[in-house]
Amino acid sequence: MDIRQEQCPLDSRPRGAALAVTLVAALWVLAACSAGPTRSHSSPQPRTSGTSGTSGTSGTSGTSGTSGTSGTSGTSGTSGTSGTSDASAPPRSSPAWLLTRSAASQLIADPAVRAKLQGALVYEILRPRQQRLVGITAKPVVTFASATALEDAVTGGRLPAGTYGVLYDPEAWSFTPVAEQRDPVQAATRAAAVAHAHGLRLIVAPALNLTTVLAPGRQQPRWRAFLDLNLVARLAAVADIVEIQAQSLERDTAAYTAFVRAATSQASAANPRVIMLAGLSTNPPGAPVDGQQLTAAIRATRSMVDGYWLNIPGQGPRCPTCNPPRPDIAIQILQSLP
Numbered sequence: 001m002d003i004r005q006e007q008c009p010l011d012s013r014p015r016g017a018a019l020a021v022t023l024v025a026a027l028w029v030l031a032a033c034s035a036g037p038t039r040s041h042s043s044p045q046p047r048t049s050g051t052s053g054t055s056g057t058s059g060t061s062g063t064s065g066t067s068g069t070s071g072t073s074g075t076s077g078t079s080g081t082s083g084t085s086d087a088s089a090p091p092r093s094s095p096a097w098l099l100t101r102s103a104a105s106q107l108i109a110d111p112a113v114r115a116k117l118q119g120a121l122v123y124e125i126l127r128p129r130q131q132r133l134v135g136i137t138a139k140p141v142v143t144f145a146s147a148t149a150l151e152d153a154v155t156g157g158r159l160p161a162g163t164y165g166v167l168y169d170p171e172a173w174s175f176t177p178v179a180e181q182r183d184p185v186q187a188a189t190r191a192a193a194v195a196h197a198h199g200l201r202l203i204v205a206p207a208l209n210l211t212t213v214l215a216p217g218r219q220q221p222r223w224r225a226f227l228d229l230n231l232v233a234r235l236a237a238v239a240d241i242v243e244i245q246a247q248s249l250e251r252d253t254a255a256y257t258a259f260v261r262a263a264t265s266q267a268s269a270a271n272p273r274v275i276m277l278a279g280l281s282t283n284p285p286g287a288p289v290d291g292q293q294l295t296a297a298i299r300a301t302r303s304m305v306d307g308y309w310l311n312i313p314g315q316g317p318r319c320p321t322c323n324p325p326r327p328d329i330a331i332q333i334l335q336s337l338p
Contacts, residue, residue: 095298095337096121096307098141098203098243098277101133103312106327108136113334121307123203125167128153131160139164141203145175147187151194165201165240166191172209175318181213185234192238204235205243205279205309223249223259227266236267236274243309247281250297251289257300264304276304281311282329285321291332298337310334 097120099107104124108114117136124138128149132140140163144150150166153159159166168191170176170184180187188204195202211218211225218225223246226232236242244263249256264276278301280294298308312327313319 094120095302095305096123096275096277098123098125098307098309099138100125100311101127101130102314103310103327103330104133104136104138106312106325107330107334108133110331110335113331116334116337123164126160128158132162141165141167141201143167143169145169145171145173146177147180147191148177150191154194154198154200159200163200165203166195167203167205167243169205169207170210171207172212173207173318181210184210184231185238188235189238201240202238203241203243203277204239205245206231206235207245208248221255223255227259227262230266232263233266233270236271239271239274241275241277242267243277243279244305245279245309246297247279247284247309247311250280250284251287251293253293253296253300256297260301260304275306277307277309278305279309279311280333281313281322282326283313283323285319285323288323288326289329291329291336294329294333295336298333 097117099122101124104117104122108117114136122136122138123141124133124136126132126140126142128142128144130142132138140160142153142159142163142165144153144166145168147168147170150168154166168188170180170187172181184206188202191204192202208222208226210231211222211229214229214231215225218228232242232244244260246256246259246263249259260278267274267276278297280297282289282294310330310333312325312330313322314325315322
């Protein structure tokens with residue numbers, strides 16, 4: 001800051017007065033410079049994409065892989081959010097939560113958990129044509145397993161009014177077109193261009209099973225093969241939020257921590273502003289898990305990520321081998337956290 005004083009002849013005012021004025025000015029400058037803005041963890045703003053927003057090759061329509069009852073059709077397909085700054089998110093000590101509509105409805109049935117979620121940043125995952133849940137303050141995010149379906153819904157105005165963002169969930173399954181499985185970065189780049197052009201944020205949640213398509217035959221743990229692809233970094237370069245699907249490792253705290261640490265490091269190097277979430281599940285395929293295991297995973301990685309996708313998947317085509325849903329585990333976890 002440039003502080004200038006008007007000059008006058010030396011004999012026109014007492015020397016003591018001049019020194020006093022100079023001292024006051026110096027103290028004012030020092031106070032102004034030391035009062036810098038405090039850093040807050042704000043919601044990401046949609047970035048201007050340098051890529052074309054036109055639709056890529058056509059694929060089968062992918063809908064959300066989350067469970068939940070169907071809602072009535074939304075009204076406006078345009079985003080209800082603007083490119084202006086959002087209110088700051090809760091402090092970093094309070095993790096953000098990515099929850100399906102179904103999971104959120106089960107969690108807020110507990111009064112203590114409901115109060116805790118009201119003080120946290122919550123992203124509510126909706127399927128296309130599903131309406132927001134009443135009783136919780138959350139940022140609505142519509143999920144797609146296909147970037148082509150995502151582009152069509154956004155450009156066709158088929159998102160509910162007030163939609164905050166869109167979630168792209170590419171996996172090695174029938175709901176993601178094969179072409180997108182083979183090049184999820186290109187598909188995510190297209191999705192980012194369309195989302196940002198409509199004032200929406202983009203969340204990308206790549207599944208570890210993409211390694212079966214991108215790196216078949218690797219004789220190493222899937223999460224290590226996933227890291228070798230540098231996929232998280234390449235997706236973080238175009239997305240606002242990246243969710244690491246680490247839930248298959250939650251039974252092994254050391255492996256979960258190692259994967260999350262390495263993945264967040266890759267993402268931060270590519271985009272220091274990207275928001276990072278890690279996946280957890282109350283009822284993944286395989287041996288049952290308990291609240292202590294998930295709590296241990298959170299405590300080990302809390303300083304590395306901005307929050308978690310706490311999933312309570314329903315059994316069905318998108319999770320045929322999942323164990324029965326365990327909302328009680330999710331409630332236990334949220335109650336145990338400060």
